[in-house]
Amino acid sequence: xxxxxxxxxxxxxxxxxxxxxxxxxxxxxxxxxxxxxxxxxxxxxxxxxxxxxxxxxxxxxxxxxxxxxxxxxxxxxxxxxxxxxxxxxxxxxxxxxxxxxxxxxxxxxxxxxxxxxxxxxxxxxxxxxxxxxxxxxxxxxxxxxxxxxxxxxxx
Amino acid sequence: xxxxxxxxxxxxxxxxxxxxxxxxxxxxxxxxxxxxxxxxxxxxxxxxxxxxxxxxxxxxxxxxxxxxxxxxxxxxxxxxxxxxxxxxxxxxxxxxxxxxxxxxxxxxxxxxxxxxxxxxxxxxxxxxxxxxxxxxxxxxxxxxxxxxxxxxxxx
Ligand code: FES
Ligand code: FES
Numbered sequence: 001x002x003x004x005x006x007x008x009x010x011x012x013x014x015x016x017x018x019x020x021x022x023x024x025x026x027x028x029x030x031x032x033x034x035x036x037x038x039x040x041x042x043x044x045x046x047x048x049x050x051x052x053x054x055x056x057x058x059x060x061x062x063x064x065x066x067x068x069x070x071x072x073x074x075x076x077x078x079x080x081x082x083x084x085x086x087x088x089x090x091x092x093x094x095x096x097x098x099x100x101x102x103x104x105x106x107x108x109x110x111x112x113x114x115x116x117x118x119x120x121x122x123x124x125x126x127x128x129x130x131x132x133x134x135x136x137x138x139x140x141x142x143x144x145x146x147x148x149x150x151x152x153x154x155x
Numbered sequence: 156x157x158x159x160x161x162x163x164x165x166x167x168x169x170x171x172x173x174x175x176x177x178x179x180x181x182x183x184x185x186x187x188x189x190x191x192x193x194x195x196x197x198x199x200x201x202x203x204x205x206x207x208x209x210x211x212x213x214x215x216x217x218x219x220x221x222x223x224x225x226x227x228x229x230x231x232x233x234x235x236x237x238x239x240x241x242x243x244x245x246x247x248x249x250x251x252x253x254x255x256x257x258x259x260x261x262x263x264x265x266x267x268x269x270x271x272x273x274x275x276x277x278x279x280x281x282x283x284x285x286x287x288x289x290x291x292x293x294x295x296x297x298x299x300x301x302x303x304x305x306x307x308x309x310x
Contacts, residue, residue: 001240009265010246032249085156091165094187109291110164117279124272136264
């Protein structure tokens with residue numbers, strides 16, 4: 001999994017708390033990461049329709065929809081794509097006792113198990129939204145931290 | 156995930172079907188893969204205590220325990236290790252509004268969600284054994300295929 005997932009999810013929680021669009025340079029500064037690195041993650045999220053940039057004086061990034069309608073899986077797939085980590089290369093069709101191709105319409109037993117684990121992983125990430133993350137984080141952080149972040153973003 | 160996982164799981168199902176130890180070179184030939192590549196996977200599985208090699212005339216690899224006592228997760232972790240794909244780098248402790256380290260004893264809300272998805276994935280792989288894979292594969296393959304494989308291995 002790419003390290004971009006951690007940045008992207010943190011950006012989404014910050015954007016959901018911000019009261020106005022956040023310029024990319026502020027997002028980078030807030031997270032102390034290089035603007036060009038973060039720009040790549042923002043571009044991937046924008047391509048996936050999760051964020052968009054508004055133009056003009058107070059321009060910057062916003063979430064395209066309510067944080068309760070963006071799942072963690074949406075963000076993970078925006079950054080890392082939708083392909084499962086396991087790819088079956090049809091090992092069973094190789095070698096002197098290869099299974100004939102016409103017997104391989106159904107996926108291999110091994111591929112089925114790996115696919116169902118991948119589904120369990122995605123289901124788990126789909127069950128949590130950015131709004132859930134923010135609510136959970138709010139229970140952990142110091143009183144006043146959200147207000148300080150908002151003031152910093154607006155400054 | 157490394158491609159070795161597919162080879163390793165296929166080797167385990169073959170070893171569980173074999174009636175005697177299978178030399179590494181036969182395992183490679185059976186699967187039409189380079190012996191040196193397969194040797195690496197066998198070494199990782201051997202280090203994890205899943206297979207061992209017997210010496211002598213009829214020497215070769217065997218499973219160290221019953222196929223019903225080896226889970227798919229055992230094999231995946233032997234090849235790819237036990238570290239989760241997502242690593243939290245404590246993004247929250249960076250930048251001008253960093254969460255102070257003493258507030259970070261609990262994992263970040265994001266890390267918790269990623270960890271629980273990783274657990275769901277591992278639980279899913281732990282629920283299936285090599286014996287289950289073999290039973291499932293037996294329903295798919297042509298009559299006589301297992302006997303032909305055994306005869307080829309013994310030849
Ligand atoms: S042929 Fe790909 S997992 Fe079996
Ligand atoms: S600090 Fe690592 S996931 Fe939040």
